[in-house]
Amino acid sequence: MSGEGGAPPEVLPEAADLLAAFWALAWDRPIGFGGCGGISFSAIERYATALGLAGDELWAFERAIRAADGEWLRWANGKDGKPQNVASRPMSPALFDAVFGG
Incomplete structure (x- = not known):
């Protein structure tokens, strides 16, 4: 969710x-x-x-939020639908025991 070179994307003032x-x-x-x-x-x-907001304004607002949310979810959950790997190492039995005192 960034622009060129990793910079945040430019947001139009209207948005x-x-x-x-x-x-x-x-x-x-x-x-x-x-x-x-x-x-x-x-x-x-x-x-x-x-x-x-009410009526058409409410529905337009809901569509705009859903569009932004869809893009954020695509990024947060991984572009291929799989969650992003947030760990530097995959969980193993030994790592589990070390973290949770096995």
Whole structure:
């Protein structure tokens, strides 16, 4: 999720509020052993309602958040649908015992 050379992508000024809403809503996602899940509709609806959005504006807001969330999930869970490897070494019985006192 970066631009050229690893720099953050440029955000259009018109999208700044949507991006701020996306990052605020990102805290309301399920995270499990299989990776991250999507932001729930109820969280998006509550946030939109708090902003005073209703009708078509609410649905446009929901589509925009879902689009951003889809891209973030693709990145967070690995581009091939597999979770990114966050460990420098794969878990082995010996490593498990060392970490959890086996």
